[in-house]
Amino acid sequence: MIDIQEKLKEIGPYVEAPDDYMLVCRCEEVTKGEIRKAVHEGFFTIEEIRRYLRSGMGLCQGQTCGKLVKGIVSRELKVAPTEVEPAVSRAPMRPMEMEILAEDGGVAHE
């Protein structure tokens, strides 16, 4: 059980850092500062942060920035990176055109 209000008090307010401008998610152009700030607004999981900021939601689906985001979030939460669960991977593993993905031998049902 995580008491969000208590945890927010524990980690303290968001403090600006000189490298906050740095792009972490290149596909969706999300900065380190946006991710750090989101944690202090109550978004503690990778799942929530990607839904809130779109980090890891672009073409590469977080394959580039996933680990970086995890590191940033764990530092803000003051926990080990292993305690932050990564985002779930879903099909398709690489972006694929609809026309090709549609060719699995089935037919559209009415």
Added chain:
Amino acid sequence: MSRVADTIIIGGGVVGCAAAYYLAKAGNSNVIVLEGTKSIGHGGSSRNGGGVRQSGRDVRELPYAMYGIKNLWPNLSEELGVDTEYTQKGNLRLGKTEEHLKKLNTLASNAQSVGLDVRMVDAKEVKEICPYLADDIIGASWCPTDGHANPLTTTLGYYKRSLEMGVKYYTDAPVKELRKIKGKVRQVVLNDGTVFEGESIILAAGYESREIARTVGVDIPMTRLIDEALVTEMQPHMFDIMLGTAGGDFYGHQAHHGSFVFGSDSGYEVVTDMKDPSAMETNSLTLSASCRAIMSYVPALKDAKIVRSWAGWLDNAFDGVPFISRVDEAPGLILACGFTGHGFGTAPAVGLMLSQMVAGEETVVDISALRYDRFKPIR
């Protein structure tokens, strides 16, 4: 740590978070929200296609669907301080056969009878509204006041704003049972034994509400159905309307950043079983079937790349409309579940009405048709 509040909300989805927000807005911020998983909006709240619709809805849902679209959605982004991406550019429900048109006509006349602006349009007008659609579409129903929004930011927006207003949230707090004290539902017990106590208990935990309500002898007649959705890479701007079909092949829209979000199925969903339902695994049949369905209505998207697909469970009420109701046998308990896939678009209105029910006020529209005890034996 205070485990007592005026109101305990079970379920940190869009309905629970919206109810918490409207309670706090009315000055009742002594509210605790319990989310069973680690993430707010983990279930259907973040997994739906983002429809904010009235057309095609049951006449029992329409009054509050319409109320929300008229009064709550327009200013929601400003209120929450989060961009909900609410877009009110209309909904086309497409038909390819005479049978489809007949179905659309019935839905349209039902909705017109409760005052909704929805009408039938022919193939030519369909093309005028959206030029990217297939040539074999022979007509559609058109509801200009329908639209779509971003379910992710809307759900998290209600959470963020209500958190700022002092609502207490607990995640990773799965509920085991409710307990009555002197005949009134007062206590909420977690799996780990922690006890929360409140004057009013709102149960908004999707399908899981059934098991929780059962602990005080209340059975909510609903079943669980899996559904899938997908998202494409960013595309050039094509259209702002919401799409659906009479045959239920797919629904969806283009989101503000350019991706298309579509929901569809393969036909296997009704018999889908899963060892661990919380895993919400996607089915290998569905994604391909979805692509075929979408391309047969929006052929221009054949080269759009899919970047992700996902699944979620619907809490399907036995008669297709939710249970938003106090419970005679369990005073203190307020049900808000069984949304049958319509929960996102109506969440602002439902959240507001739940806050009114807690305060003992009359709800903005009459919802007596959504009582929990409407099920009657057929013989």
